[in-house]
Amino acid sequence: MTLLDLPLAATRGNPAAAASYWDTDPLRYLDEHGAPVEGGLRPAPEMLAADRLLAVYRSLRLARAFDTEATALVMQGHLAVYPSSRGQEACQAAAALCLQPQDWLFPTYRDTAALAVRGIDPVEALTLLRGSWHCGYDPKRWRTAPQCTPLATQAPHAVGLALAAKMAGDPVVALCLLGDGATSEGDFHEACNSAGVYQAPVVFLVQNNQYAISVPLRKQTRALSLAGKGAGYGMPGVRVDGNDVIALMHVLDEALERARAGGGPTLIEAVTYRIRPHTNADDAARYRDQGEVELWLSRDPVDRLARYLTATGRLDAGLDAAIGEEGAKYAAAMRERLAEEPHVDPGDMFEHVFAGPTPQLRAQRAMVEAEIAAQSADSSAPTHGEA
Incomplete structure (x- = not known):
């Protein structure tokens, strides 16, 4: 029995088992301090190879540099709006890194860092948030749908593309990114139901960052977990630590390959946190306290992987500084090129x-x-x- 068989096997016809299963902690490989968890996930050796993990760490640092620069740009009036991905870099980097070149990504408005990790020009990725154009990059070239602002409306599109690929015999998987608030939308239900009925090769990655703007998760649903909703659609649901990039990539790799092999859809709940306000137009202090934010800052996904790499001898101060400099140059070039972009009519x-x-x-x-x-x-x- 694989990881993705567990939720259905453990809960089918047994409500008590379902309650106990979904009330457990998320799956993880690393704890908050970057140490392997006793009894936690055991990723494949190739996942833990030094070259792959250093590439993942570079992607996390790039996502952080992108977010920091974009936040500064919006505060200085160079962007119309910016929904920060600070704290969710593991989710966004993992989403981009686990896809094969032929796969499609369906992002939300908050997933701009995922576009950067996927290789999309950051200036093209920011045109929507700058108010210059609806989508600055070529979706077909990058196999990445335009960023979606209305909640969950990209989910039926992801299922439709996945079904078309299945009918054509193409080995394509669609990865649909969502937030916890999107799981309250009708489009989410319709997409999951259709995906389950037709066994579409699609993976739904819900970034549970604890808030739908100002509404906390406990006021959005009575479900014990968002992953538990998968059983209602006949698909496996997996709850994973969204700040543990190794665990997240392990789960994503398995779900994507399961879909590619004809095993159908998967619902993944990545438990994470939105460190900054919903957007620059939001005052998060009105609905959450700083102590909560500080707690989640101690669970930072970038720092967690850095501690693990340092403890295992794969990252030293010199290499870490060099990677940081790469991110700084990326951010500086992004700012310079954005300033040169002409204003649209x-x-x-x-x-x-x-x-x-x-x-x-x-x-x-x-x-x-x-x-x-x-x-x-x-x-x-x-x-x-x-x-």
Whole structure:
């Protein structure tokens, strides 16, 4: 019996067993201090190879550098909005690293760091958040759907693509990223139900960061765990420590290969935490206390892997500093290139939807053009003392 067989085998026809199973701690390989957990997961030797883990660590540091720079950019007015991924780097790096080149990723608005790890140009990845365009990268080239802001609406798309690949005989798996809030949406239910019925090669990775904006998980659901919802759709559900990148990649690797081999979908709940506010427009201090944040800072996914690599002799201060410098150069280049990007014509928002402009669109365009003209006139008018 494999890891992914356990939830269904343990809970089928036995509510008491289901309750006891889903009330357990998430699966993990490393504890908060970066030490292997006694009785925890035992990943394959190739997962623990020095070269692979150092590549994973570089990806975590890149994701952290991307997030830090993007947070600074939004505070300085260079981005319209930015939903930070601080604290969730393990989830996003693992998602990008575990996919094969032919697989598809369906990200949310918070998963920009996953795009960076996947290799997408960071400037192209930020066009949506800059307000420049709906999607700055080529989804077909990168096998990555446009980032989705409405909750869970990308989930049926992921299932549809996975089913199309299955019918065509293509060895493609779709990985759909979600937040805990998305599991309350109808699109989540429809996607999971369809995936289970048709055995679609899709994996749902729910990043349970404890809050749907300001609503804590305990007020979102009465379920003992989000992974436990998988049983209702006939698919395995696995609850894993979302700040333990080794455990997360172990679970993802198995789920993706299971789907590729015709075994159907999997629901993974990665237990993690959103360190920063929902976006720069949110005041998280109104609904959570700093002590809670400090607790989760002590469980930082980047520091956890660094401690493990250091303790096992694979990372020293010199190499760590060099990796940090790589991230700093990446962030600096991202800032410099973003500053060189031209501003788009506001009129573009009225294009590319209908074959021809509707009367409503023409009226809206005229209103926008009049407002821009009025602002230009105001800015060119002499100020007090200049006339």
